Amino acid sequence: MADQSLPKARTPATPGLPDTEDTTAPAGVSRRRLLTTAGATGLVLGAAGGAAGYAAAPSGATPLASLGEERVPFHVKHQPGITTPAQARGHLVAFDLTAGAGRKEAAALLRRWSDTARRLMAGEPAASGDTDVARDAGPSSLTVTFGFGHSFFARTGLEKQRPVSLDPLPDFSSDRLDKNRSNGDLWVQIGANDALVAFHALRALQKDAGSAARVRWQMNGFNRSPGATAHPMTVRNLMGQVDGTRNPKPTESDFDRRIWVPESGGSDPAWMANGSYVVVRRIRMLLDDWEELSAREQEAVIGRRKSDGAPLSALSGGGETTEMDLEKTDADGNLLVPINAHARITRPDQNGGAAMLRRPFSYHDGFDADGVPDAGLLFICWQADPLRGFVPVQRKLDRGDALSAFVRHEASGLFAVPGGAAEGEYVGQRLLEG
Numbered sequence: 081m082a083d084q085s086l087p088k089a090r091t092p093a094t095p096g097l098p099d100t101e102d103t104t105a106p107a108g109v110s111r112r113r114l115l116t117t118a119g120a121t122g123l124v125l126g127a128a129g130g131a132a133g134y135a136a137a138p139s140g141a142t143p144l145a146s147l148g149e150e151r152v153p154f155h156v157k158h159q160p161g162i163t164t165p166a167q168a169r170g171h172l173v174a175f176d177l178t179a180g181a182g183r184k185e186a187a188a189l190l191r192r193w194s195d196t197a198r199r200l201m202a203g204e205p206a207a208s209g210d211t212d213v214a215r216d217a218g219p220s221s222l223t224v225t226f227g228f229g230h231s232f233f234a235r236t237g238l239e240k241q242r243p244v245s246l247d248p249l250p251d252f253s254s255d256r257l258d259k260n261r262s263n264g265d266l267w268v269q270i271g272a273n274d275a276l277v278a279f280h281a282l283r284a285l286q287k288d289a290g291s292a293a294r295v296r297w298q299m300n301g302f303n304r305s306p307g308a309t310a311h312p313m314t315v316r317n318l319m320g321q322v323d324g325t326r327n328p329k330p331t332e333s334d335f336d337r338r339i340w341v342p343e344s345g346g347s348d349p350a351w352m353a354n355g356s357y358v359v360v361r362r363i364r365m366l367l368d369d370w371e372e373l374s375a376r377e378q379e380a381v382i383g384r385r386k387s388d389g390a391p392l393s394a395l396s397g398g399g400e401t402t403e404m405d406l407e408k409t410d411a412d413g414n415l416l417v418p419i420n421a422h423a424r425i426t427r428p429d430q431n432g433g434a435a436m437l438r439r440p441f442s443y444h445d446g447f448d449a450d451g452v453p454d455a456g457l458l459f460i461c462w463q464a465d466p467l468r469g470f471v472p473v474q475r476k477l478d479r480g481d482a483l484s485a486f487v488r489h490e491a492s493g494l495f496a497v498p499g500g501a502a503e504g505e506y507v508g509q510r511l512l513e514g
């Protein structure tokens with residue numbers, strides 16, 4: 081199985097879009113393209129020389145734009161959609177098993193879902209009843225990622241297999257959580273660089289659920305589209321900040337330990353090998369209040385420059401990747417990165433080493449009756465253990481960093497995301513048939 085987080089070679093061809101030939105490409109795949117953004121790295125395959133789906137262009141037709149061509153492999157060591165560069169469009173969906181559904185029905189559902197995900201990620205139509213929504217499109221970097229919530233295990237009689245790391249997150253004093261939009265038995269994350277391709281997958285997976293599971297909640301998100309900027313940098317959020325700069329990088333020596341459940345030797349059940357735990361928070365941004373601040377005030381809240389994400393300790397120099405100097409002061413002895421700045425407070429070295437891979441989508445669900453935007457961040461973070469990733473950092477933020485006054489956590493979920501499925505297997509098979 082390919083390990084999508086460990087590229088063999090890099091030959092940058094386009095600024096901000098490194099290209100690579102990978103000699104380990106499976107038969108039938110002529111080219112692999114490696115994209116690196118926001119510190120998240122993943123393999124993406126060109127579909128043109130790969131599996132012929134319904135998007136394969138007849139001779140004489142205009143070739144697909146490279147964006148449509150990009151294909152992410154389904155059968156990989158770690159599920160796709162974790163280290164894959166964040167796509168322009170995202171859907172998060174939680175399902176609950178229906179009253180009559182148990183382990184057998186869940187296993188059949190995961191088998192159907194995996195087959196559909198594999199086909200759609202290769203640019204092929206669904207096995208039956210395809211809706212034609214993505215008929216003329218390439219795979220467009222589609223990824224589908226599956227996870228299991230705490231409640232799944234009692235419903236399927238698999239309590240003994242429930243990881244301790246899935247124990248409910250602690251209550252945080254600033255939480256304003258809507259229970260109906262939190263947690264769930266099963267979680268599906270869909271990402272694609274085309275909105276129709278993403279919706280096509282969403283609808284196909286919902287239909288696959290049949291009578292076994294019902295949608296509990298769904299959230300839709302977005303990011304900048306590939307190619308939208310001539311200045312490749314980490315993506316911006318709806319507060320206008322460069323967000324994701326200090327994400328752990330797969331090339332760092334402690335990345336695997338921080339993000340992936342080990343294959344053996346840890347306290348997790350064997351079925352979670354090469355998996356990860358995802359925390360999902362719908363965080364509303366109080367944009368009316370935020371936009372009242374001057375740019376300088378906004379920068380002090382984060383501790384980084386808005387224009388390019390450079391730390392405030394760099395004064396007017398440096399750039400996004402310049403190291404932050406936590407001790408540096410101005411002529412009056414004031415810290416250049418304020419003591420309660422978000423980017424200071426959240427650092428691993430300020431939290432006993434706690435680290436997570438953040439891979440969010442922005443969201444906008446319209447305006448409230450009083451004109452207040454219902455917009456913010458679908459905060460999605462990945463870690464080998466939530467108690468050594470999200471929890472200690474959120475505990476600190478809950479006590480109040482400078483950003484806390486401008487955000488509100490409105491929904492929450494924690495899911496166990498097993499490793500990727502081997503050829504011929506489905507995601508979660510070791511849990512459901514082990």
Ligand SMILES: C=CC1=C(C)c2cc3[nH]c(cc4nc(cc5[nH]c(cc1n2)c(C)c5CCC(=O)O)C(CCC(=O)O)=C4C)c(C)c3C=C
Pocket residue numbers: 317319321322323324325326327361363364365382384422423426427428435436456457459470473474477487
């Ligand atoms: C509990 C974890 C975190 C929550 C919740 C969170 C919310 C949140 N963050 C931003 C914007 C930025 N965050 C930045 C850095 C950053 N944030 C977290 C954790 C949470 N953020 C971490 C671990 C880090 C990195 C710390 C480090 O290693 O230095 C930044 C700075 C740029 C960057 O490194 O990404 C921004 C900007 C928003 C808007 C938000 C809630 C809506």
Ligand SMILES: [Fe+2]
Pocket residue numbers: 422426
């Ligand atoms: Fe943050």
